[in-house]
Amino acid sequence: MILLRALARLLGFLLVVALAVTGAAVALFSIQGGDGGLSIPGLAKLVGLPSLGTTVDGFLSQLEASGPVAVLSALGGLGAIVLGALLILGALTPGRGRTFALDDNEQGALAARRRPLARMATALAVRAGGVTRAKVRARPGRRRPGVLRIRAELTRRSSQAEARTALEQAVAPLAEPLGIKTNVKTSVAERGARVQ
Amino acid sequence: MPPPSERMELATLALSAALGVAGVVRGHDGGDGRYATAVPGGVLPGVVVAARAGGSYTVDLYLTAALAPLRALGDAVRDAVTRAAVAAGRVDALGPVSVRFISVEEEPAP
Numbered sequence: 271m272i273l274l275r276a277l278a279r280l281l282g283f284l285l286v287v288a289l290a291v292t293g294a295a296v297a298l299f300s301i302q303g304g305d306g307g308l309s310i311p312g313l314a315k316l317v318g319l320p321s322l323g324t325t326v327d328g329f330l331s332q333l334e335a336s337g338p339v340a341v342l343s344a345l346g347g348l349g350a351i352v353l354g355a356l357l358i359l360g361a362l363t364p365g366r367g368r369t370f371a372l373d374d375n376e377q378g379a380l381a382a383r384r385r386p387l388a389r390m391a392t393a394l395a396v397r398a399g400g401v402t403r404a405k406v407r408a409r410p411g412r413r414r415p416g417v418l419r420i421r422a423e424l425t426r427r428s429s430q431a432e433a434r435t436a437l438e439q440a441v442a443p444l445a446e447p448l449g450i451k452t453n454v455k456t457s458v459a460e461r462g463a464r465v466q
Numbered sequence: 467m468p469p470p471s472e473r474m475e476l477a478t479l480a481l482s483a484a485l486g487v488a489g490v491v492r493g494h495d496g497g498d499g500r501y502a503t504a505v506p507g508g509v510l511p512g513v514v515v516a517a518r519a520g521g522s523y524t525v526d527l528y529l530t531a532a533l534a535p536l537r538a539l540g541d542a543v544r545d546a547v548t549r550a551a552v553a554a555g556r557v558d559a560l561g562p563v564s565v566r567f568i569s570v571e572e573e574p575a576p
Contacts, residue, residue: 369566372536372537372540373537373540376562377544377562377563378524378525378544378562378563378564378565379562379564379565379566380536380537380540380541380544380564380565380566381564381565381566381567382536382566382567383566383567383568383569385569385570386531386567386568386569386570387536387567387570389570390533390536390570393533394533443535444535444536447535447536447537447538448536448537
């Protein structure tokens with residue numbers, strides 16, 4: 271979805287640039303009348319429209335008849351439809367945004383950016399017993415408040431299950447009132463790592 | 467110097483009330499001053515007040531918080547702004563109050 275959104279934005283930008291260049295060219299070649307110089311027929315000659323017309327005529331004739339060109343064209347048309355549908359999906363699907371919407375009603379909104387929430391959760395997570403290091407990523411949801419992804423390194427003596435519970439409890443005062451889910455993954459710290 | 471408008475007075479009142487809540491460190495201007503209100507004699511970082519149809523104003527606060535439960539802190543800020551508006555006789559001018567936490571300082575809240 272991220273790729274589709276990026277592709278839709280890139281194509282949109284390129285189309286706007288192409289439209290602007292075309293508009294500027296048409297405006298420039300509208301300065302003079304007649305068939306030459308800065309006239310519309312002059313522009314048509316410059317970009318080779320007459321020869322393009324001949325080429326398209328030939329292509330359309332082949333397209334009407336059954337044969338390999340017609341099959342290829344049908345496949346190309348189907349591909350274009352699928353690509354168009356995907357680009358529309360990419361353009362219309364809302365992004366995750368940078369903020370967690372915690373509350374929004376007629377009295378006003380309550381929101382927090384991802385980074386402060388993640389830093390706050392990290393500060394809480396490293397206080398959990400047996401944790402030597404913790405990193406939290408806050409990921410806002412499209413409809414729900416979102417999720418806190420906690421990656422923690424534990425001392426060699428720590429029980430993974432106990433540490434997981436301790437981590438969930440440590441960030442609960444932050445996450446629960448906001449309706450944010452937590453996702454905890456743990457690993458054993460390298461030799462020599464100490465509890466912070 | 468021209469006297470402050472009702473919008474400026476409301477911005478001053480709202481930011482002052484927010485900063486009085488334990489757990490709020492300061493107003494955050496967004497880094498480039500987009501979340502700020504110019505008032506006579508300076509700029510108020512972290513508050514944007516906009517007029518609404520009907521004569522009231524929306525108040526948007528952009529704050530740096532200490533380590534504190536954000537939901538409760540946000541509600542406390544909104545309550546404090548409402549109380550300050552009531553005390554100043556400006557409650558009729560006060561519309562929706564939005565609170566956004568832009569950054570955090572890791573010192574524990576007092």
